[in-house]
Amino acid sequence: MATGMNRKDLLDIEDLSLEEIQFILDNATPFKDLFTRSVKKVPTLRGKTVLNLFYEPSTRTRTSFEIAAKRLSADVQNFAVSTSSVVKGESIQDTIDTLMAMKVDYIVVRHGSSGVPKMIADYAGASVINAGDGFHAHPTQALLDAYTMREVYPELTGRKVLIMGDILHSRVARSVARCFHMLGIEVGMFGPGTLIPQDLPPFITRFDHYDDAWDWAPDVMYLLRVQNERMKDHFFPSTREYHQIYGIHRKRFAAVRERGTWIMHPGPVNRGVEVTDEVMSYERSLINQQVENGIAVRMAILYALKPQTEAREGSA
Amino acid sequence: MSRQLFHGGTLASDGSQADILVEDGVIQRMAPGLTADAHTEEVDCRGRLIIPGLYDMLVHLREPGREDRETIETGSLAALHGGITGILAMPNTDPPIDSGSMVQFVLTLAGERAEIPVDTAGCITRGRLGEEMAEIGDMTAAGAVMLTDDGSSVANPNMLLRAMEYARNFDMLIGSHCATPALDLHGVMNLGSMSYRLGLPGIPATSEEICIERDLQLARLAGCRIHIQQVTTARGCEIIRRYKNEGLPVTAEVSPHHLLFSEEDLCNYDTSLKMYPPLRTPADCEALLAALIDGTIDAIASDHAPHTIFDKQMDFNHAPFGILGLETALLSLHDRLVRPGKLPWDVLVRAYSENPRRILNKPPVEIREGVDAEFVVFDPEGETEIHQDYLLSLSRNTPFLGQTLAGNIEQVVLP
Numbered sequence: 001m002a003t004g005m006n007r008k009d010l011l012d013i014e015d016l017s018l019e020e021i022q023f024i025l026d027n028a029t030p031f032k033d034l035f036t037r038s039v040k041k042v043p044t045l046r047g048k049t050v051l052n053l054f055y056e057p058s059t060r061t062r063t064s065f066e067i068a069a070k071r072l073s074a075d076v077q078n079f080a081v082s083t084s085s086v087v088k089g090e091s092i093q094d095t096i097d098t099l100m101a102m103k104v105d106y107i108v109v110r111h112g113s114s115g116v117p118k119m120i121a122d123y124a125g126a127s128v129i130n131a132g133d134g135f136h137a138h139p140t141q142a143l144l145d146a147y148t149m150r151e152v153y154p155e156l157t158g159r160k161v162l163i164m165g166d167i168l169h170s171r172v173a174r175s176v177a178r179c180f181h182m183l184g185i186e187v188g189m190f191g192p193g194t195l196i197p198q199d200l201p202p203f204i205t206r207f208d209h210y211d212d213a214w215d216w217a218p219d220v221m222y223l224l225r226v227q228n229e230r231m232k233d234h235f236f237p238s239t240r241e242y243h244q245i246y247g248i249h250r251k252r253f254a255a256v257r258e259r260g261t262w263i264m265h266p267g268p269v270n271r272g273v274e275v276t277d278e279v280m281s282y283e284r285s286l287i288n289q290q291v292e293n294g295i296a297v298r299m300a301i302l303y304a305l306k307p308q309t310e311a312r313e314g315s316a
Numbered sequence: 317m318s319r320q321l322f323h324g325g326t327l328a329s330d331g332s333q334a335d336i337l338v339e340d341g342v343i344q345r346m347a348p349g350l351t352a353d354a355h356t357e358e359v360d361c362r363g364r365l366i367i368p369g370l371y372d373m374l375v376h377l378r379e380p381g382r383e384d385r386e387t388i389e390t391g392s393l394a395a396l397h398g399g400i401t402g403i404l405a406m407p408n409t410d411p412p413i414d415s416g417s418m419v420q421f422v423l424t425l426a427g428e429r430a431e432i433p434v435d436t437a438g439c440i441t442r443g444r445l446g447e448e449m450a451e452i453g454d455m456t457a458a459g460a461v462m463l464t465d466d467g468s469s470v471a472n473p474n475m476l477l478r479a480m481e482y483a484r485n486f487d488m489l490i491g492s493h494c495a496t497p498a499l500d501l502h503g504v505m506n507l508g509s510m511s512y513r514l515g516l517p518g519i520p521a522t523s524e525e526i527c528i529e530r531d532l533q534l535a536r537l538a539g540c541r542i543h544i545q546q547v548t549t550a551r552g553c554e555i556i557r558r559y560k561n562e563g564l565p566v567t568a569e570v571s572p573h574h575l576l577f578s579e580e581d582l583c584n585y586d587t588s589l590k591m592y593p594p595l596r597t598p599a600d601c602e603a604l605l606a607a608l609i610d611g612t613i614d615a616i617a618s619d620h621a622p623h624t625i626f627d628k629q630m631d632f633n634h635a636p637f638g639i640l641g642l643e644t645a646l647l648s649l650h651d652r653l654v655r656p657g658k659l660p661w662d663v664l665v666r667a668y669s670e671n672p673r674r675i676l677n678k679p680p681v682e683i684r685e686g687v688d689a690e691f692v693v694f695d696p697e698g699e700t701e702i703h704q705d706y707l708l709s710l711s712r713n714t715p716f717l718g719q720t721l722a723g724n725i726e727q728v729v730l731p
Contacts, residue, residue, distance in 0.1 A: 112633075133515070134516070174513075174515060198507075
C-alpha cells in the first residue's frame with residue numbers, strides 16, 4: 001500500500017503524484033467494504049464539519065459527498081448560495097470571508113468558473129475539495145472512475161479507454177484522461193470536430209471516425225453527456241445527427257455487447273443522445289458501480305486530506 | 317535651483333558619455349568634461365543612463381466615467397513616475413471621446429491637472445459602436461491626434477473603409493485594435509494547450525491575424541496611414557512586415573507585457589495577467605521581440621488599464637481585462653530584457669520615445685544643446701520594489717506587485 005498524503009486540498013488530478021492516486025484508491029476499498037454492513041459509519045471524522053458549497057446545482061455529486069461525509073461521522077452542512085444572482089466575484093470573496101469566520105474543516109466546492117476552488121483554497125485553512133470547476137477539473141470523478149476500472153481490470157497498464165462526446169466543455173474528460181494516463185491506461189478521444197480541442201495533450205489519440213475508434217478496440221467506452229445548448233452555438237446541427245454519428249446507437253450497441261466492451265458514464269445520461277436506452281440495462285454498464293464507488297472514493301479523499309484549521313497542537 | 321549639471325552619465329540612445337548643463341529648463345551645454353560653478357547644482361550621474369522622456373501611446377486614463385480606477389491627474393503622475401513624459405489617452409471612456417467637445421473636455425482637464433502633456437485619441441465611430449462615423453473633422457480640429465475604437469475593433473469592413481477614406485482629408489492616423497469579435501466569443505485567454513489545461517474558453521490567434529490582414533488591405537485601398545495597436549502574434553508580425561515591404565504607411569506597437577509574459581504564466585489563474593489581447597505562446601514572445609528589434613514593430617505602448625482591486629479579485633472568467641503599465645514598463649523591460657542583453661537600449665529609446673512621437677506627428681524629445689530638457693536619469697544598478705505604496709496610480713492591478721525590479725528611476729527632468 002502506498003504511503004500517506006500530506007496535502008490540504010484536492011483541486012486537480014494534475015497536482016497528484018502516482019503514489020497519491022494509488023493511496024486514495026487503496027484506501028477506498030476498506031470504506032467500500034462498510035457499505036454491505038448494517039452500520040455503515042466509522043468515527044474517523046467525528047466532530048469535523050464538511051461544508052458543501054455548490055454554485056452549480058448538482059444533486060448526484062452533492063449527495064455523494066454528503067453521504068461520504070456522514071459515513072465518516074462528520075457534520076455536513078449545505079451552504080445555500082444564491083444561484084439567481086449573476087455570478088460575480090462579490091459572492092466568492094464575501095463567501096470566503098464568511099467561511100473562514102465559521103472555521104469549517106472541509107469545503108466541497110462546485111463552481112461554473114475554472115479556478116474558483118483554488119481561490120478558496122489559497123485563503124482558507126479548511127481542506128478544499130474541487131467538486132468540479134468550469135471546464136477545468138473534476139478530480140474526484142476521475143478517481144472514482146479509476147477505482148471502478150481497477151475493479152474490472154486489476155492490471156491497468158495497456159488498457160484502452162475511448163472518451164466520447166463533448167470534450168471541449170468537459171472537466172470530467174480532462175481529469176479522467178490525465179488520471180487514466182498516469183495509471184498506464186491508453187486514452188483515445190472521439191467526437192465532433194467542433195467539440196474536441198485542437199491542442200490535446202500528446203498522450204491522447206484522437207479519432208475522427210467512429211470506425212477507426214472501434215478498430216482501436218477500446219476496453220471501455222467512456223461516454224460524456226452532451227448539452228443541448230451546444231447545438232445553438234453551432235457545435236453540431238441536431239441531436240438526431242449527433243446520435244447517429246457520435247452516439248452509441250442501437251446498431252453500434254449490438255457490436256458493443258457482442259465484443260463485451262464496458263460502458264462508463266459520469267451521469268446523468270441523456271438517453272437517445274449519447275447512447276441508446278438499452279445501455280441502461282447492459283450487464284457491462286459500470287454506471288451504477290461508478291456511483292457506489294463515488295462514495296467510497298470520496299470517503300478516502302476526506303480521510304486523506306489534512307485541513308489546517310486547528311491551533312497547533314504539538315506535531316503536525 | 318535653476319541651474320543643474322548632470323555629470324558623468326551615459327546617453328541610452330547611443331552609449332556616449334555626456335555632461336548636461338540645464339538652465340531654466342533648457343539644455344544649455346552638452347559635452348564631456350563640463351564642470352559646475354558655485355551657482356550650479358551638481359547631479360552625480362556616474363553609472364547612470366540618460367534616457368529621453370518616454371512617450372506611451374496607449375493609456376487608459378478612465379476619466380470621464382471610472383474615476384475610481386484612475387483619473388487624468390493620477391494617470392499623469394503614474395506616467396511621470398515611470399519615466400514617461402507624454403501619453404496618449406484612449407477614447408473608450410464613459411462617455412466615450414467621440415466628438416470635438418469631448419476631445420476638448422479631456423484636453424482642457426489635462427491642461428489643468430496633468431503633470432505631463434496628455435494627448436487624446438478620438439473614436440472612429442460614434443459611441444465606439446461601429447455603426448456610424450464620429451465627427452472626425454471636428455475631433456481633429458479640437459486636437460485629437462489619432463482615431464481608434466480601442467477596446468473594440470470596427471467589425472464592419474465597409475464602415476472602417478469609409479472612416480479611413482474620410483480621415484485621409486485630415487491626415488488623421490487610424491489606430492486599429494485588431495480582433496474578430498465573432499471568433500473571440502467568451503474567450504478569456506489565448507486558445508491553445510494552456511486554455512485546455514486550465515479549462516478556460518480561448519481566443520484564437522487567428523482572430524487577430526485575420527483582422528490585421530483585413531485592416532491593412534483596407535488601409536491600402538483607402539490610402540490612409542494606419543497604426544496596428546497591441547500586436548501579440550508571430551503571424552501578425554509577418555503580415556505587418558509584408559505590407560511594410562510593399563511600402564505601405566503602416567506602423568505597429570507591442571506592449572511590454574506581451575514581450576515579457578506568455579500564456580504559461582497563467583497557470584495559477586492570476587487575474588493580474590488577464591488582458592486583451594491575451595498573452596500568447598512563448599514562441600510569439602520571441603517573434604515580437606525580434607520584430608521590435610528589426611523595426612517591424614515601431615513602438616512600445618503599455619496599454620495601461622487600471623482596475624479596482626475588487627474587480628480584479630473576481631474569478632478568471634469574470635475579472636475585467638487589463639493591467640497597469642505606466643510605472644513598471646521601463647523597469648520591467650530593463651529587468652527582464654535589457655539587462656540580460658536581449659533588448660538593446662537604443663532600440664528601447666527608439667521604440668518608446670522617438671517613434672511614438674514621430675508616428676503621431678509630434679515634435680521629438682531629444683537630448684542635445686538648445687532644446688528643452690526632458691529626460692530620465694536611470695540607475696541600472698539600483699533596485700525598485702513595486703509595493704503597494706510605491707505606485708501612484710489609483711489602482712494596483714499589476715503582476716509585479718510585491719516584486720523587486722532591477723533599475724531605479726532616480727529623476728525625471730521636465731522643461
